[in-house]
Amino acid sequence: MKRKSLEGDVCPIARTLDAIGDWWSLLIVRDALMGARRFSQFQKNLGVAKNILAVRLRTLVAQRILEVKPASDGSAYQDYVPTTKARALFPVLVAMRQWGEEYAVKPGESCSSLVDKQDGLPLSKLQILAHDGRPIDQADTKVIAPAAT
Secondary structure (H helix, E strand, O other): OOOOOOOOOHHHHHHHHHHHHHHHHHHHHHHHHHOOHHHHHHHHHOOOHHHHHHHHHHHHHHHHOOEEEEEOOOOOEEEEOOOOHOOOOHHHHHHHHHHHHOOOOOOOOOOOOOOOOOOOOOOOOOOOOOOOEEEHHHOOOOOOOOOOO
């Protein structure tokens, strides 16, 4: 079944999902932000089939989330390097991690943790703030549709 493109959707969430909406893409970005650079590293870390990984990497490069550079060690390989767009996904990944810690991990079950390099302590829970700095939640927001043209 061919996936429908959401590239022209009026909703920014839909457009984002068009670029990074499958689990492999987000896991590749996660690993790239944690230092993975080579096809073989991604394949080993994720256990994803090579053909799927190749397609996802091509898409992430086409979306300018990753860029291809000559291997940093001078070999014939190439590195997949996170761009500013990839680094801008860090808060999204932290939000997903924090949601997972709260709702997807069973009490007492161990899982990886993300900590501050400086002091080794867990990050504070992400919070959404209004333009004036007030904490807000979904009930304090509304979506405004674009004006008809």
